[in-house]
Amino acid sequence: MSVEPLDHRLFDCVQVNLAELADRVHGAGTHLALGRVLRFWPRPGADGLPTVEPPVDAQVTESAELLGLRVTRRARIGSAGELEPGPGCYVVADAYHLPWVPYHRKQHLEHSFLIEPAEDGVTVVDGYHNDTQWGAARPGRWPLGHAELAEALPDGALAFDVVAGDRPADRTPLVELADAGSYVATYADHPDRERALRGLTLQTWLLTRSRRLHAAATGPVTDAVRAHLAEWDALAKQVYLASRRVSAGRAEPRALFGRLAECLAADHTAFDGTLPAATESTVDSVGVSPELRESVAAAIGTVLGTEPPAGARTLGDIPGFSSFRMMEIVERIESDLGVEFAAEDLVPEKLTHVDGLCRAVLAAGGTR
Template sequence: MTAHPALAQPAFDTHLFDCVQVNLAAVAERWHGPGTGSRLGALLRFAPSPGPDGLPTVESSPPVQFELAERALGLVVRPARHVRIEDLTPGEGCFVLADAHHLPWVPYHGRQHIEHSFLLVARDTETFTVEDHYDNETPWGSARPGTWRLSRDLLPGLPDCTLAVQLSPGTLPKDPGPRLERAADPQTYARAYAEHPDRAAALRQLTLETWLLARSRGLHAAYLARRGRAEPRVADQVAAWRALAEQAFLASRRVARGRPEPGGLTDRLARLLRADTDVFGGPSAGPEPAAAPTGHGAEADRRAVAATVAGVLGTDPSALLSGTRLPDVPGFSSFRLAELIDRLEDELGIEFDGDDLTPENFQDVDAVCRIARWPARLGAPADAAAREEA
């Protein structure tokens, strides 16, 4: 597999789109100009449908995605089911949905079965060019936009497991303007996740749900910003959704490790969904900064936490002790945060209350120290004194 440098610097915010939207947006930007892709964010929609394990899902089906692309992006989508990749003539291409487990350029390859999109063009009788603008962090590394040259033998089974559609440029319709659509009750949706008996399955699905909701809200905010509505309250709401998505991942990871489930997650989900309908009407105050830890042993705690954090993130402990925020460290992500929590609990003997496992509580070393519970402090004063002398 050979990487091609053409997409090293994407011209649009790829991190705002899901794995189907992003490649439709890329085609629209190419044919109709910069900013066209953001039209997929004009509609802020909450219309869950039945999903896996009896849970509701906000994930849109491909036909719904294609219909929106035709209405908002000026793309003409012509279904071409059962297309055999080897039948593509040189220069002919299509938009493909396939199982990411078979796709060697994404981190899911050989690890997870999940539907993924990409653009495929036949170069000649032996090779293809794959173009994929997907931008995301995964447990197995980063997915980044790029193009790759592939030989046919690197796509085993692909002709048998794809839905391919041919795209062509249509007339770009009038900008639809921002719209809100809420077709379900947020409390009912949240309750389905709160009351599901299989907690591991519910939290695993909720991780995907909050990821999709956070990205769609971020895309809607980007659309509003292009129309001159970059308001602080919108940014606050988007940040809150991203924080909730991280909290859902941490909760799922914690339950998978046999630890107690954090509380309040689905209540927060319902509150954010209710706030979506009126959040665009003015500024709101930011959160109060967390107080730094003080008192007996505080500096020893800070040094121990900073050393462990630095080991996970590959940075300098002194920078963390000087106030560098964890999200500002290159490579920080929800996956690194989960690893960090595991290391702090396993190596330092720290215990965290499940309800404290929110991204807001892991902004810097002092915030971590504020919520940490040291067993030595609770039951072995001599150990605490020994730690302070370290």
């Protein structure tokens, strides 16, 4: 049986370093046990908005159990001096103060890492993999002196000692999905649209990542599941684009809430393989002049540092392209060509294709 290497992209920032520990103590591939359970249980969150993000303590407890780990100590520490670096020293702290992540001095959120002893301080081990609007987070090891560690934990942290338990044997899928009606309606009807869409950006990111993890853990991945995951990916990107537009005072694409409801409803059948197989999306290029295509390609090149190759349709293969750069490309095209894209055109299916971007320009009244 082949052993699956740890794909850090499947995990959120609390899960990923427990997955690292599980593979260390039980062997490569153990991390996939964390994907056995797929759950949609929203709970009350900040600002009257529901969240699928569990409390840290609950998430650590359940994740450790699924991975065959035991928490022998849990403490709220007030300073870095109270840490006990070692092979199972797992810490959750505010990413705003952590110098190795792109959230440093940018955003407050709970983030996990491992602390190992080193000769002149400690070594931070962090397997988190994500692209953010402030840059990329990638797995790595970072040496910190004792003073640097203290500076990274000015408000203390949650510290756990984690050791090996029984190797997880049960890989039976468990799917627990609550009704999504009130969840979708709350985000759709919340009076603070900027706050709602900012929150929904995180929600759809978490929902998408958890479904990818579940699919990887319970595979093989069928065409139906692959199509469902692609729809979740597209939705998460669309929500991010909508959030950026609303924060700039522009129109909101209301259709995304219907798409969210459809994705959540499809969860009930997707992992039984009963969804239709994916079909490759195409974008109509009729009516796109060479001049317009050149102008759009030039804007793309300005943002990404390289223009799409001649005849290219999709942007996904260009180094540096991501959903965060997608919004920069849209804004650059609007600025260069003097147009404003319609809210309904802010969907990844159009914005990740050269011709789709050209059609959006034409729909907005542009000609060149």
